[in-house]
Structures are given as structure tokens and as C-alpha cells.
Amino acid sequence: MKIVIASGKGGTGKTTVALNLAYYLNVVCGEKVQLIDCDVETPNASLFLDINYRENLDCNLLKPVIDAEKCVACGKCVHACEYHALARVRDSILTFHELCHSCHACAYVCESGAIDMEPVKIGIIKQGRVRESFEFLQGELNVGEVQAPQVISELKTYYQEEAIVIIDAPPGTACSVVSSMSGSEYGILVTEPTPFGLNDLKLAVELACKMGLKVGVVLNRSCDEDAFIEDYLKEVGIPLMGKIRYDLQYAKSYSSGKLLLQQHPELEQNFEQIWSRMSELKKVNMFHQKLPVERETYRLQDSSMVHHQLEELVVISGKGGTGKTTITAALSRLVPNKVLADNDVDAANLCLMYDTSVLNSELFIGGKVCAINPENCTNCGVCLEACQFDAIFVEDGQHVIQEMNCEGCMLCEKICPTHSIESRSEAAGEKYVSVSDDGNLYLSHAKLFVGAENSGKLVTNVRQTARDVAYTRGEPLVVSDGPPGAGCPVISAITGVTHVLVVTEATKSGMLDLEKTLKLLKHFSLTSFVIINKYDLNEEVTAQIENTCARYPSKVIGKIPCDQEVHYALVNNRDLISHGKGRAYKALLKIWGTLNEELPYLSAKKKKQWRVL
Structure with missing residues (x-):
């Protein structure tokens, strides 16, 4: 069983819930548990645990190294790179590893064989065991690196199939959260009773639905003003699994790096309730995103x-x-x-x-995604073998591209022998200019x-x-x-x-x-x-x-x-x-x-x- 603990924003108590649920299942219930901290930019779960680390493993990605003697500076690699990680300067090619997504497109198009893909360290993976308790894994992305999903994907190769795997996801709803949620069956979303919390909960629910998770919600810092959160959950048909009330003593325990269940045993019944309601979690209908209408009522210089x-x-x-x-x-x-x-x-x-109203709105085109035309595809498998992002799979004998995993590197389109793959620009968001009601x-x-x-x-x-x-x-x-x-x-x-x-x-x-x-x-x-x-x-x-x-x-x-x-x-x-x-x-x-x-x-x-x- 894989359970991902997520939130639409940081600071809702996501890590607190993940830690204490793992502790409850292992120490109180006697279950075999593995806790994985996938918040690789800012991993914090280890601060609350006494961990006996076994080893640290380098997380490497293959990135291009140019052989100057073979390179003819034709520029084909530069044109092939969708991430601007290569540049042609006079008669040489420069590489920018911090921008590289390791798609290998540059190496595929290089006709002189001047590009070798060599390992570059982007982070580490720590393995250990909480003393007399459960297994623990943590990923750490190097400062300045951008490939958090790749570190998360590497972490997931160490899942223990026989354990209850608790995954502490990054906050938000972007690509790193998609990587954390992928392959899980259940999603517990943590929120708080504020307008910020509700707004970001809606985003997290939308993503969990797209990922096909069975979803439930835990309300942290509960108070007397929770009704608007509960009303929303009833509206969308998602169970409220439990609440953790606001208590200054809980906050002080957290600030000192203490597990709540160790310091406040009365909370055991809260996590007992959360666990007992796992059977009520179910998939909810997919949210269909309606693209907005662009408008401009304020001309910018x-x-x-x-x-x-x-x-x-x-x-x-x-x-x-x-x-x-x-x-x-x-x-x-x-x-x-x-x-x-x-x-x-x-x-x-x-x-x-x-109190604002929108003056201008405009779609933001973030990149491209690819799709396979099944009428022309011969299912040769060239694209499947070349894709570095696990975005291509076989379904009912037909090769298919999973858009949520596609990085838009265009390599599959470039190398398809039957030209059965086409790319299209994809809207990744919407931009706004808003003005307050008083115009100031x-x-x-x-x-x-x-x-x-x-x-x-x-x-x-x-x-x-x-x-x-x-x-x-x-x-x-x-x-x-x-x-x-x-x-x-x-x-x-x-x-x-x-x-x-x-x-x-x-x-x-x-x-x-x-x-x-x-x-x-x-x-x-x-x-x-x-x-x-x-x-x-x-x-x-x-x-x-x-x-x-x-x-x-x-x-x-x-x-x-x-x-x-x-x-x-x-x-x-x-x-x-x-x-x-x-x-x-x-x-x-x-x-x-x-x-x-x-x-x-x-x-x-x-x-x-x-x-x-």
C-alpha cells in the first residue's frame, strides 16, 4: 500500500501528518512501515526522527560532455535542445548543466559522435532506519539544481512492496508533486481552515483527481471556524478523515523537533480515526479544466x-x-x-x-507535449527505448504517451522512423493583471x-x-x-x-x-x-x-x-x-x-x- 501525503501549499502540517501516521502504524499498530521524504528541495522529516543511516547514495543524471576534437560546431545539438542548455559560441558548443533535463536529444542528433552522456551529481539519497522503528528514505536536491522529479523518481526505486509506504510529497501541485503521487493508490491531503488553505486544497484535489488517487482530507489547526472547509468537502464528495485541533503546545513541540504522538499521547485517537477511514477513500470525478478567455482592458508599455x-x-x-x-x-x-x-x-x-478585479488575462505557453498517431505507428518501440522520463508505455498493444509525464523534449518526435509522433504547444498556466477596487x-x-x-x-x-x-x-x-x-x-x-x-x-x-x-x-x-x-x-x-x-x-x-x-x-x-x-x-x-x-x-x-x- 502506497499513501502519499500532500498539500496545495506549504506549512499546513503535511510532514507532521506523514511522520505521526508512520509512527502510529508502526509503533502502535505493529505494521511494517517505510517513510519516504520526497520533498527533496527542503526535506525536513529527519529532524523529528532518531535515524541510524546505513549509506548515502549519489543521485546522478547523464548530461552532455562535448569532445572538442570531434565537434564540428554544426549547431544541430543546440537546435535540438528545448531547454537552452547548449549554446553555439563562434566555433564551439557550450553546455549549461544546470538547465539540462538529461533528455539525450543532443546526443541523438549529433552526427559526428562528439557528445557523450556522463553522470553528473544532482543530489543524494539517504537510507536508514528510525531506531527500533520503521525504515526511512530521504532525497536531497543540490542547491541550484532544477531536476527535483528525477531525484524523486530515483527515491521511488527503493520502495518496499511488502510495507505500508508513507510518502511525504513536496507542497504545491507542480511536476515534483506529480512525480511523488505517481504510482500511489491513496492520497491524504492536509489543509488548514483559512482562505489560503481552501484555495490551495482545491488545487491539490484537482491534481489528485487527475492522478487517479483515492482521496481524503485531514484538517490541521482545527478551530471553531472550520465549516467552510467541511462544506467544500461535502460538495465534492471527499471524506474528512480527521482533525487536529489548534494548540499552542503542539506548535511548541513541533518547533523543538518532537513527534506529536510522543509528546501528546491524546492525539493517538486522532490518528486511529484517520487510519480507520482509509476504507472510505475513493476516486472522485475528474475535474475538467476549462481554458480561460484571454482579455486585455489595460494597455501596458x-x-x-x-x-x-x-x-x-x-x-x-x-x-x-x-x-x-x-x-x-x-x-x-x-x-x-x-x-x-x-x-x-x-x-x-x-x-x-x-478586493480586486482582473484587467488582463493571457494564457501562458510553457512548452510542448507529444502524442502518437496510432494509425501510422508500427509499435517499433524506438520511442519507448529513448524516452528518459517514463512518459511512453504500451497499452493494449499500442504505444501511448502519458502527457503528465512528458517533459516536451521532442526526442521521440525527432527519432520516430514513421513520423507518427507530433508535438503541440501546451498551455501551462494563466497570467493576470488585476487592480484593487479603489484603483490604487x-x-x-x-x-x-x-x-x-x-x-x-x-x-x-x-x-x-x-x-x-x-x-x-x-x-x-x-x-x-x-x-x-x-x-x-x-x-x-x-x-x-x-x-x-x-x-x-x-x-x-x-x-x-x-x-x-x-x-x-x-x-x-x-x-x-x-x-x-x-x-x-x-x-x-x-x-x-x-x-x-x-x-x-x-x-x-x-x-x-x-x-x-x-x-x-x-x-x-x-x-x-x-x-x-x-x-x-x-x-x-x-x-x-x-x-x-x-x-x-x-x-x-x-x-x-x-x-x-
Whole structure:
């Protein structure tokens, strides 16, 4: 039995549920369990476990190496690469391994035999056993690499068929989640009772339906305002498997890296209920995605010649659920002249904090997918043998391409001897420009379609649109809500910005992910500031975070306490500044004063007369 634990956004308690369900099944029920952490960008499950590791295995991908003596610089490999991982410069070919998807198309088209595919390490796989308990696997993607699905696929080769396999998936609904869900029968989706939680739950349900999973939901941080989540689940026919109520003591145990069931045995009945309802899980009807109608009611001017004069502040976090979007929305209320950009295209929630209407919408074409024409196909198997992404399989004697797995490398189309494979451009999302009802705030945002590859292209597009809006309106500043993690979308969000504001939380997982983020920012020579959210959850971890920031260096500009008023504000679709009360609100006002001293451009009150270069 394979059970994937997933969520439409980070920070809902997905890893908490995966860990404690594995512990309950193994320690309480005596079942053979294997826990696999597939959140390879920011794996955190191991922080809560005492693991005896047996070995670390390199995760390698075959990438092109050019033999200069054989290469005639014809450029066929460059034209064959859909990922721009090769470039022709004068009489030589350059390779960019961080962009390479290891599709092997370049090697197939090279007629001089100048390209060899050689292993390049992109991450590691750790195998071990929780002491006197269950088996554990974890993947770790190297910082700056983009092939998370490949590390996840490698992890899945170590599944134990005789065990109950619990899979902790990455947050969101992009390609890495598809890889984690593939091959599982059951999906437990974890959410929380906030508008953010409901919005992202809907996305996760849509993906789980597309993947053909039997689905149930666990509601974490349950309170007296859960009805809207339960109403949605009744509407779509998905069982609510159980609830974990909000309790500050649970949060403090989590911050210290403690398993809830070990610290709070009363929760055993919650996981008993969750497990008992597994038999009620069933597949629900596929959600049919209706492509939107494109519209343009606001004409933008091209800012490509002036965009580097713009100031841009991006807010990021090493993991989901730290309060990044909540803090971005609050601080944005205090910045006088700006355009907002929601770069978290996998789970865009910033628009939920404002009363807005859409001015422009446009489909985003992310790449191509291939399909086989069965009338011409001779089922020779050439494409099946060449495909590096397990996207081609045989069904009822006919070769078929699974679009969810297709990376759009076009290799199969290039090598098909009967020309039976055709490619087409595929919409991967939708881009928007929205305006607040009072006309004072403009927002560039997007929705990545579930299962699509979050390569960073859509993030770059959202940022460019925000610049175009700023140029059109004469605004001096773009404030961006960045994606969580440390992968390709984050790299696309931070490249070329003026400053970075990092939001972390006083938990062991928050500290681990913060350090990975700071390493990434150092690699790109970016100046950063840090806000520690929920600092009073664990004062010891807060002190460790401050010491970590001092080493890089990255200045801590403020700390925000735990405050139930934050939840009340979110439930009512209000940012903390508009809400106007609570300890967190007062802390944010103080942070705004400090941030304004550090970055005076945030308070620029004059419109900008752009000078075209």
C-alpha cells in the first residue's frame, strides 16, 4: 500500500501528518512501515526522527560532455535542445548543466559522435532506519539544481512492496508533486481552515483527481471556524478523515523537533480515526479544466529598456507556512507607490488579501507535449527505448504517451522512423493583471495549471509584467511575494532584484531551510534581511537563527510573536495592517520603521519619469 501525503501549499502540517501516521502504524499498530521524504528541495522529516543511516547514495543524471576534437560546431545539438542548455559560441558548443533535463536529444542528433552522456551529481539519497522503528528514505536536491522529479523518481526505486509506504510529497501541485503521487493508490491531503488553505486544497484535489488517487482530507489547526472547509468537502464528495485541533503546545513541540504522538499521547485517537477511514477513500470525478478567455482592458508599455532602473524587493522563505504571504500583504499596505507581483505561481494567494478585479488575462505557453498517431505507428518501440522520463508505455498493444509525464523534449518526435509522433504547444498556466477596487493597487499574478512544470519561466513572466505595469504607471518599486523553497522558481524570483527579505519561523525546520536559502542568496551575491516569525515558539531556536544570520551576514530586522489575531485576520480576508490589532500588528509596524531606514526607496512618494536607455 502506497499513501502519499500532500498539500496545495506549504506549512499546513503535511510532514507532521506523514511522520505521526508512520509512527502510529508502526509503533502502535505493529505494521511494517517505510517513510519516504520526497520533498527533496527542503526535506525536513529527519529532524523529528532518531535515524541510524546505513549509506548515502549519489543521485546522478547523464548530461552532455562535448569532445572538442570531434565537434564540428554544426549547431544541430543546440537546435535540438528545448531547454537552452547548449549554446553555439563562434566555433564551439557550450553546455549549461544546470538547465539540462538529461533528455539525450543532443546526443541523438549529433552526427559526428562528439557528445557523450556522463553522470553528473544532482543530489543524494539517504537510507536508514528510525531506531527500533520503521525504515526511512530521504532525497536531497543540490542547491541550484532544477531536476527535483528525477531525484524523486530515483527515491521511488527503493520502495518496499511488502510495507505500508508513507510518502511525504513536496507542497504545491507542480511536476515534483506529480512525480511523488505517481504510482500511489491513496492520497491524504492536509489543509488548514483559512482562505489560503481552501484555495490551495482545491488545487491539490484537482491534481489528485487527475492522478487517479483515492482521496481524503485531514484538517490541521482545527478551530471553531472550520465549516467552510467541511462544506467544500461535502460538495465534492471527499471524506474528512480527521482533525487536529489548534494548540499552542503542539506548535511548541513541533518547533523543538518532537513527534506529536510522543509528546501528546491524546492525539493517538486522532490518528486511529484517520487510519480507520482509509476504507472510505475513493476516486472522485475528474475535474475538467476549462481554458480561460484571454482579455486585455489595460494597455501596458514595454519596460524592457528601463526595467533595471526599477527597485524590486522580493519576500521569500526557505519553506512554506512561515507567514511569507501574510507579511508581504501587510507590509505592502504601508508602501506608498508600488506594483505587487505574486511570484508564487504554484499557489498564488496574495490576490485573496485584496478586493480586486482582473484587467488582463493571457494564457501562458510553457512548452510542448507529444502524442502518437496510432494509425501510422508500427509499435517499433524506438520511442519507448529513448524516452528518459517514463512518459511512453504500451497499452493494449499500442504505444501511448502519458502527457503528465512528458517533459516536451521532442526526442521521440525527432527519432520516430514513421513520423507518427507530433508535438503541440501546451498551455501551462494563466497570467493576470488585476487592480484593487479603489484603483490604487495593481497586481501581476498567475496560476500554474496543476501538474505543469514550474520551471521558473512563468515566474519570470509575472515579474516582467509587474515591471511593465510599474513603467506604465510611473511607479518606482515592485514588491514581490516569492515562491518558497530553494529551487528553480526561487532562482527566477531573486535574479536581478534589489534586495531580498527572508521570512523564517522559530522551528528546527525553519532554521534548516533558512540556512539553505541564505546559501543560495550568497551564491548570487544578494543583500538580504530576515524576519523571524513566531519567535516566541522557541526562544532557543530564535537565538540560533540570529547566530546563523550573523555568519552570512544577513541582518535580522524584526521578530513577530505568535498571535491568534493573525488567524482571525486571515479568516476574514484581511491583512494585518487593515486588521489593526494584536501583538503581530504592532511588531510589523516596528519592522516597517526599521525596513524603511534600511531601504529609503520604499517610501518614495513621487511618480517616476522613466528615462529610456
